[in-house]
Amino acid sequence: MNKIGFSSTRTLTSQLAIFFTFVALIMGLASYTIFYAALHWSEDKVGERRIEIDKNEAIQRFTNGETGEITIDVLTRAYNDISLVPSAYHRYFKGRDEFVGEVGSDTESRMIYFGHYQKEGNRHPVILVSDINQIEFGPHEILFSSLVVITSIAGLLIIFGALLSRLSQRLIAPLNQLTEQLTEQSGNSAHIFRIPTGGAAEFQILANKLNQDRLDIHSLLKREQAFARYASHELRTPLTIVKGASKLLERHTPSDFQQRQILRINEATGQMSTMVDALLALVRYERSEDDTSLREVTKSEFEAIINNNNAQAKDKDIEIELICHQTPQLKAAPAVLNMVLGNLLRNAIAASQQGKITLEVSAKAISMTDNGAGLNNSSNHAGHGLGLLIVEDLCRRYDWHFSIKNRATVGCEATISFALS
Incomplete structure (x- = not known):
């Protein structure tokens, strides 16, 4: 109001x-x-x-x-x-x-x-x-x-009132025009902000600063998109070579040690492929954000994400439970969702030594709870720290609200809330 x-x-x-x-x-x-x-x-x-x-x-x-x-x-x-x-x-x-x-x-x-x-x-x-x-x-x-x-008094008041009105309009008109341009040209990075002739010098300084800031932001965004696009394409070639070499190694009968190494290579290349796909999806999303359509994220997609990131959980004998109340509708590509939930899942596994990890899904939010040591007492700071930077950035790109906090009993609870349209 x-x-x-x-x-x-x-x-x-x-x-x-x-x-x-x-x-x-x-x-x-x-x-x-x-x-x-x-x-x-x-x-x-x-x-x-x-x-x-x-x-x-x-x-x-x-x-x-x-x-x-x-x-x-x-x-x-x-x-x-x-x-x-x-x-x-x-x-x-x-x-x-x-x-x-x-x-x-x-x-x-x-x-x-x-x-x-x-x-x-x-x-x-x-x-x-x-x-x-x-x-x-x-x-x-x-x-x-x-x-x-x-x-006589009324005549003087009318004259002074008219002068005051014209003066105030002249002072405020540049600010109104800048506001209209900001509103109407918000998505046009090539627009140059201008104020009418005769405006105060401070308004001209403001317009010049807006033009410079918009140019800087546009340049930074273009460099970021170009880096993500070129890096993703450049990474695909070595990933393809690694995958091919891994398949060739699997044709021979490997020893148990070699089998474990091949499995680690396949998991690492799978995660790298997911990251490349997510980067490309981000670039496409930023190019045509308004044109991106909603898609329904099925239960099987969540199950696939769990299967792709539960190798360490099996070694620790940690149970991962999926509770799906209602499937959400999101604009994020499967690779992006895989990267977000995969990071959270690997963080929860790294911070836990036993027990159960619960992934609860609804139309409005996704929450993940673990039985680890918590944010303050966790000895594995990388598990609950570094990977969250990627999660926070991706959530910000898609207007999701991400939060993580200690549970009342034990462990942490990470929540991603969706902005429903």
């Missing part, structure tokens, strides 16, 4: 767009809030400065002899007697020595000033009430200015 988020470069551009939109909305809202608060703050400061100017005129007029309620201008009235001030504003003066600020809301909004002045050595109050609402922004002006700010 794919993870949600930045899990694919194909969706990275849209993910970045969503993230940028979210951040842009927050920034736009913050900008509008700051603008709205600054607008009201500036209006209040203008009103405070204006009433401070009117205060000076009112004090001068009261000092010159005017008293009671006086009109400064069409907006502002001044008082030197608190009792003359509308009672709604008295609460702003009580317990205070001075006060300046806007009170009320909407159409009832007023700028109030309360302080004192000196006349003939006496201290007198001075109060100014200004209808500041008439010079502040009304609902329509605030709406219009807000629309101007919001439209």
